[in-house]
Amino acid sequence: MLNELAAKINAAVAGANAQVLQAEDAKCESSILVEGTQIHAVCAFLKSSGSMNVLQAISGVDYVEHLEVVYLFAKFDPAAPAQLLLKVRTTDRVNGNFDTISDLFPAANFQERECYDMLGVRFNNHPDHRRILCPDDWQGYPLRKDYVTQKNYNGMEVFPEGKMNMADREFIVRQDMIKKAQEAAAGKVQ
Amino acid sequence: MMNKWDIPGSVEKPTVNKDTETLRSDLLTLNMGPQHPATHGVLRVEIKTDSEVVAAAIPHLGYLHRCMEKHCENLDYRGIIPFVDRLDYLASMSMEWTYVAAVEKMLGTEVPRRAELLRIMTVELQRIASHLMAFGTYALDLGAFTPFLYAFDEREKILRLFEEVSGARLLYNYIWIGGVWNDWDDAQLTRVSEFLDAFEPETRKYHTLVSTNKIFIERTANVGVVSVQDCLDYGATGPVLRGSGFKWDLRKNQPYGLYSEFDFDVQVGDGEHGVVGDCWNRYIVRMREVGESIKIIRQVLEKLEPGSIMGKVPKIIKLPKGEVYMRQECPRGELGIHLISEGTDSKEPYRLKVKSPCFTHTSMLPLMAPGQMVADFVATIGSIDIVLGEVDR
Numbered sequence: 356m357l358n359e360l361a362a363k364i365n366a367a368v369a370g371a372n373a374q375v376l377q378a379e380d381a382k383c384e385s386s387i388l389v390e391g392t393q394i395h396a397v398c399a400f401l402k403s404s405g406s407m408n409v410l411q412a413i414s415g416v417d418y419v420e421h422l423e424v425v426y427l428f429a430k431f432d433p434a435a436p437a438q439l440l441l442k443v444r445t446t447d448r449v450n451g452n453f454d455t456i457s458d459l460f461p462a463a464n465f466q467e468r469e470c471y472d473m474l475g476v477r478f479n480n481h482p483d484h485r486r487i488l489c490p491d492d493w494q495g496y497p498l499r500k501d502y503v504t505q506k507n508y509n510g511m512e513v514f515p516e517g518k519m520n521m522a523d524r525e526f527i528v529r530q531d532m533i534k535k536a537q538e539a540a541a542g543k544v545q
Numbered sequence: 546m547m548n549k550w551d552i553p554g555s556v557e558k559p560t561v562n563k564d565t566e567t568l569r570s571d572l573l574t575l576n577m578g579p580q581h582p583a584t585h586g587v588l589r590v591e592i593k594t595d596s597e598v599v600a601a602a603i604p605h606l607g608y609l610h611r612c613m614e615k616h617c618e619n620l621d622y623r624g625i626i627p628f629v630d631r632l633d634y635l636a637s638m639s640m641e642w643t644y645v646a647a648v649e650k651m652l653g654t655e656v657p658r659r660a661e662l663l664r665i666m667t668v669e670l671q672r673i674a675s676h677l678m679a680f681g682t683y684a685l686d687l688g689a690f691t692p693f694l695y696a697f698d699e700r701e702k703i704l705r706l707f708e709e710v711s712g713a714r715l716l717y718n719y720i721w722i723g724g725v726w727n728d729w730d731d732a733q734l735t736r737v738s739e740f741l742d743a744f745e746p747e748t749r750k751y752h753t754l755v756s757t758n759k760i761f762i763e764r765t766a767n768v769g770v771v772s773v774q775d776c777l778d779y780g781a782t783g784p785v786l787r788g789s790g791f792k793w794d795l796r797k798n799q800p801y802g803l804y805s806e807f808d809f810d811v812q813v814g815d816g817e818h819g820v821v822g823d824c825w826n827r828y829i830v831r832m833r834e835v836g837e838s839i840k841i842i843r844q845v846l847e848k849l850e851p852g853s854i855m856g857k858v859p860k861i862i863k864l865p866k867g868e869v870y871m872r873q874e875c876p877r878g879e880l881g882i883h884l885i886s887e888g889t890d891s892k893e894p895y896r897l898k899v900k901s902p903c904f905t906h907t908s909m910l911p912l913m914a915p916g917q918m919v920a921d922f923v924a925t926i927g928s929i930d931i932v933l934g935e936v937d938r
Binding site: 378379380382383384386408409410411412414416417425427429431433436438440460461462464465469473487488489490497498502 | 653896898
């Protein structure tokens with residue numbers, strides 16, 4: 356079924372270069388990889404041809420050597436239900452960008468914002484390109500594999516050392532307190 | 546800031562010239578939430594109002610963001626189950642089952658029949674509990690306090706049963722990879738049956754009290770109407786999609802577990818009051834689904850036979866290289882789990898993405914709000930029944 360769909364996409368969209376990524380294990384799912392520059396045209400074809408009518412989510416994956424955006428499509432048709440994993444890739448970790456599909460599927464509006472927030476992939480012509488789950492002035496993209504949490508945020512320490520839940524740290528604090536108490540008691544006696 | 550007339554030496558005094566003074570007629574920005582009782586948690590909606598009419602609504606999310614997807618990348622496959630519990634904390638059983646089903650699909654585990662039936666029973670009980678919560682809080686949003694108490698009374702009985710069998714009232718960690726954690730004994734199953742017998746007449750009371758109440762119908766009928774095409778474009782699922790009259794339920798259309806063996810109907814909004822796709826129809830779909838869940842649980846109780854509740858699962862779970870996208874019908878819509886494993890060297894998932902139905906429904910608020918009164922907007926937020934734990938993840 357995926358091979359047929361890939362052939363259809365290639366016939367309809369010039370330069371889509373759709374290829375099926377066959378799952379190595381039979382229990383897993385196969386997907387279709389297309390050229391990143393043609394994603395808008397491919398999604399327009401999927402919608403107009405009726406192959407898929409619902410965009411369920413946009414997921415992003417950081418494979419370190421490339422960033423991958425996975426469009427999770429479904430077909431809500433009681434006669435022939437289906438789902439599709441459509442992928443695009445970019446190797447540019449700084450300025451990786453794709454065209455938005457929020458004009459075709461309004462569901463993509465929030466999903467693309469989330470993908471940008473979490474993975475740092477940009478979407479051209481997006482109507483409201485902001486972060487969605489993290490604060491607007493947060494630094495870094497949490498779901499990247501090389502993500503390091505920022506030390507300070509608006510003057511607050513993100514992981515304050517004194518509040519880390521470490522048993523040995525608590526033990527040291529307690530020893531300090533005991534020592535202090537002993538010194539105070541000795542001072543009183545003198 | 547200093548006014549002009551406060552500056553020393555200035556003799557100009559403030560005068561109100563009735564002729565030149567014009568009333569400001571631009572839009573007023575109003576913040577609804579995040580500590581607003583009608584927003585069901587920590588949702589903040591920035592609304593632009595023209596007097597009492599909402600001109601635009603912009604949802605601001607993230608007040609409950611814990612980045613559980615990142616946490617899951619550092620946990621083994623069993624350790625993730627308590628984390629998915631905390632997505633939709635009003636329907637934890639459904640969350641667990643979806644995640645566990647994704648792992649089981651990649652692992653190729655066979656789940657014993659009794660465990661499958663117990664899963665369906667717990668999830669359907671959970672659906673009733675979740676819809677009761679939706680019913681109670683929705684009536685509360687619209688100013689009726691009593692239905693909330695009735696709903697919590699019945700919900701409490703379900704939570705008691707879950708507490709006995711799993712040890713927890715909300716976050717169960719009950720459905721495990723390969724089966725379920727604990728078996729229900731005969732006395733507990735009898736109590737389920739007794740609960741259903743007592744609960745079914747109760748639901749009729751709800752319909753008399755609320756569903757056909759004139760004030761309730763006035764508040765909800767013809768309010769917040771969405772068409773089927775909008776629902777599909779925005780990716781809406783569950784009672785929101787069915788309330789618009791589209792007959793789609795994964796339990797029926799793409800049956801998972803043993804759902805294909807069960808006899809039940811998919812309830813859609815029929816426009817008995819108001820028009821199809823409005824708040825009343827979304828509400829009534831939930832209430833009618835409670836009846837369908839009762840039907841399913843009764844069939845489970847008939848089918849249950851003694852047997853094993855845990856399939857064969859390796860001690861340390863390692864999944865093959867690949868990915869799955871698993872969807873299931875949860876009380877609030879379709880939950881999807883996109884799970885990627887890097888291969889059998891790794892005990893943790895490479896990536897776990899949660900497709901949350903409530904997140905999708907929240908994105909519909911800017912579509913539904915314009916032109917509504919503020920009070921109707923409250924009714925609209927209540928009718929899509931969001932849980933912020935799932936929206937923000």
